[in-house]
Amino acid sequence: AVHGGGGEGRMSNLLPSRWSRRPTHPNSERLRAIRTALRMTQGEMADALGVHISTIRNWEYGTLSSPPSREMMDVAEALMREPSEQVKRLLKLNGRELVGEWCRTLSLTHDDYAGLALHLGVARTTPFRWMSESSQPPVSVLCTIDDRVAEVRAKIDAAPPACRELHKLRVTYGRPLGRFASVFGLEGAQVAAMERGESEPAAEDLARIRQHLH
Numbered sequence: 001a002v003h004g005g006g007g008e009g010r011m012s013n014l015l016p017s018r019w020s021r022r023p024t025h026p027n028s029e030r031l032r033a034i035r036t037a038l039r040m041t042q043g044e045m046a047d048a049l050g051v052h053i054s055t056i057r058n059w060e061y062g063t064l065s066s067p068p069s070r071e072m073m074d075v076a077e078a079l080m081r082e083p084s085e086q087v088k089r090l091l092k093l094n095g096r097e098l099v100g101e102w103c104r105t106l107s108l109t110h111d112d113y114a115g116l117a118l119h120l121g122v123a124r125t126t127p128f129r130w131m132s133e134s135s136q137p138p139v140s141v142l143c144t145i146d147d148r149v150a151e152v153r154a155k156i157d158a159a160p161p162a163c164r165e166l167h168k169l170r171v172t173y174g175r176p177l178g179r180f181a182s183v184f185g186l187e188g189a190q191v192a193a194m195e196r197g198e199s200e201p202a203a204e205d206l207a208r209i210r211q212h213l214h
Contacts, residue, residue, distance in 0.1 A: 025067030028059040034076045038083065039091065039139040049075055090142045095131035098142065102149045106156070107171045115177030118192040119152050120145070152196060159197030162206060167195045169209050184209055 024032075035045045035056075042060070046053040049072050058064035068076070083091070090098065100110045108115045113127035120126075129135045130145070137145070156167055170180045170191065178188040184205065194201050 024060070024062035027067040027073055028062065030073065031056075031068050031076050032060045034080050037091075038079060038087070039136070039142070041138045041140075044138060044140055045076075048079060086143055086146060087139055090139060090146060095133065095136045099127050099131050102145070105149050105153050107167065109174070109176055112176040112178075114188070115192070118177060118188050119196070120148055155196040155198075159195065160200055162200050162203075163194050163197045165206060166191070166201045166209070169206070169213060170195070172213055184212070 031045070035042070040048070042056045043053045046056045049056075049068075051072075055064065059068055093101065099113065099116065103110055103112055103116050106116065106119055108119075114124050116127050117124045130137060136142075156164070159167070170177060173180050173183075175183075177191055181188045181191040186205070190199075193199050
């Protein structure tokens, strides 16, 4: 199936006039409400119902004479009633709250979006997009990010002793990861990789940081 992602809103400006929303059947309205509440793309809802994305579009824009069947609505309502615990948690939070939670999980300051980006391997500006209501990812992408955060946390906890000590020293410093790195002559990406146990800090660097903080 084709996934609409964050581009559906922009695409709507390019669609021909036949895609302008018309009065729709109550089932179609309810289906759209469920999809919106679950932050699903049209493609994701199509996958869940086993139909083509164009069918979802036609239902939502009122261009299909036959509305979603009762069986289809039962499946959609089940999605609303029985989301996973992870999905329930993610849907309760807005974008800023989610990003703040992910920062806390990685022992970053609550607004260290650049540090979060370094740990997740995304562009520095990406967390800002996650916080924007107009460009917040669909729930499937939020779950993927959430899983990645948990994976990074597990790596930090399982890292060699020297890496865990560096992590604790950075937390003790109480400043954003990038600021911590620059003060001690390191790169932000370098510190993030060390915290995850992908490389180890030099003994002299740890000694220098210890001396500065104590």
